[in-house]
Amino acid sequence: MSAAHASPESEPDDDSGAAGLTARGKQGLSAELAVRVPQLLEAVRSVAAGLELHTTLDRICETAAELADARYAAIGAVAEEGDGLVDFVFHGVEGETAGLIGRLPDGCRGLLGALIHEPAPVRLANLADDPRSCGFPEHHPPMRSFLGVPIRVQGEIFGNLYVTEKRSGGSFSDYDLAMVGVLATEAGIAIGNARLYEAAQQRERWIDGSVAVTTALLSGGGAEEALQVVAEQARRLSGSAAGVVLLPAAEGGLEVVAVASERPSKALGTVFPPENEFVAEILDGKIVFVEDAVTDPRMVTDFARVYGPMMMLPLQSDGRVLGCLVTPRAPGARPFTETERTLAAQFAAQAALALMTAEAQRDRERLAVYEDRDRIARDLHDLVIQRLFATGMMLESAQRQSVAPEVREGVGKAVDALDVTIQEIRTAIFALQQDPTETPSGLRTRVLREINMAAVPLGFKPTHRFVGPVDTMVGELTGKNLIAALREALSNAFRHAGASRIDVVVDATVTLRDGRHGVRLTVADDGVGIADGGRRSGLHNLERRAESLGGESWYGPGAGEDGDGDGDEDEDGDGGGTTVVWQAPY
DSSP: OOGGGGOGGGGGGHHHHHHHHHHHHOOOOOOOHHHHHHHHHHHHHHHHOOOOOOHHHHHHHHHHHHTTTTEEEEEEOOOTTTSSEEEEEEESOOOHHHHHHSOOSSSSSSSHHHHHHOOEEEEEEEGSSSTOOOOOOTTTOOOEEEEEEEEEEEEEEEEEEEEEEEETTSSHHHHHHHHHHHHHHHHHHHHHHHHHHHHHHHHOOOOOOOOHHHHHHHHHOOOHHHHHHHHHHHHHHOOOOOOEEEEOOOOOSSEEEEEEEEEOOOOOOOOOTTHHHHHHHHHTTOOESEEETTTTTTTTSTGGGSSEEEEEEEETTTEEEEEEEEEEOTOOOOOOHHHHHHHHHHHHHHHHHHHHHHHHHHHHHHHHHHHHHHHHHIIIIIIIIIHHHHHHHHHHHHHHOOOOOHHHHHHHHHHHHHHHHHHHHHHHHHHHTSTTTGGSHHHHHHHHHHHHHHHHSSSSSOOOOOOOOOHSOHHHHHHHHHHHHHHHHHIIIIIIOOOEEEEEEEEEEEEOTOOOEEEEEEEOOOSOOOOTTOOOOOHHHHHHHHHTTTOEEEEESSSTTTTTSSSOOOOOOSSSOOOEEEEEEO
């Protein structure tokens, strides 16, 4: 059979490698081969020059094309499962033409697919004549002559090396086959070295990423920031389009709490329901791999359907599943290799261990804070309040013994000030008994914020006093309406009262008319009071707000000289300021 119609079965065993060259050398080198051996040696040296895998593949393609005098060369890397190509590196086709061609060969059919299942040298004079050929896509350059040889790495098939379209025309010769065969053998060694180097670099990157995650989690920063670091590192290390962290949701299932993506994502807060098949497997501690999220029927959220290959790794440590780490790639991207899956699973386990350690650290710190706050609260209650109470009793005794009216009045004011101080200390004790994470959004804090804001237009800061466990007893709805009532009362005092003094009291120990426990807001000023026939729209708003909660609101004399400031329902409007009272059940 001529070279133009040679098939894998018809190629002689000594015609495709160094052994063939040696055998021919014993018979005397031809002039052509004598010229091409130095070229081959230079090609071998060039192939072994680098360690980066993709650069090595590019260099092999370029060298093979020069060695065989071909216009085009390519390497098809076979997938681990052996059912197609996972990578396709080419030489000779311009970038613009490659863009027009579109998708690269996948090796699932045609001659390239046949070479995957039958890894042996193939030499053809015309590709179109081979029954295994399935033609070329649109915009593909014409190719007739073809030469393909397998590349083996440590005895395993890595892929195939192809050269096409002999520049001088005609078919590839026996010498071309021998040269490319030798190059493929050396390429296997170079690819093996590049793979080992890349694997070492990859493991080093994953280790560095694990260290970064552990450092972030144990640095004492916020939990959200640490989880974001986990997501970002997972995305970067796995070469994914996004990194996502999910934690158990309050209503069941898993909730997205951190997303790292090149594009803005609306996935934050998305909840995967507990009945989802993936959620059940993750919570059982199983790793889930998805070949294509776009077509997988188990994907029930729009978030997942915009991605391709996906890894879903449980954040599991000591038998406890803390959450899930998801690393999805773009649609059409290559699947995750076994090595990537193994390294990602190890990273997730390390991140879970760091999460548990950070949680334990935060628990210890929180316990220390609680213990310190309890100690302060006990000292305030057992020492400070008792001493103030004893001082007040001594002052009251001195007041009874005094005969001078001005002394009795001054002592009485001092006793009243001590009572207020005791109430404020008790309020501080209640605040100390709150969870530190709840304190910033507590009712007490919001009341103080409103008072501080009102101080700017008023020109002075209203006094305030809290009675009882305001933060723990008052619910969110009642607290929200109380803040609105306070804002309305302070606004009225500024716009209409012309007050120079405002007292704000929030009392969480009152009993309402119907016997229920509730909270009472009292805002007293020393302004002009409410004139007969004056506007009362703001007061009506307060009444409606209180009544909607089952409470009530009224106004009375204020804190001026003509008012008693007790807030009793009294609409005389004779000056002395105004006291607005608003109360509702917890």
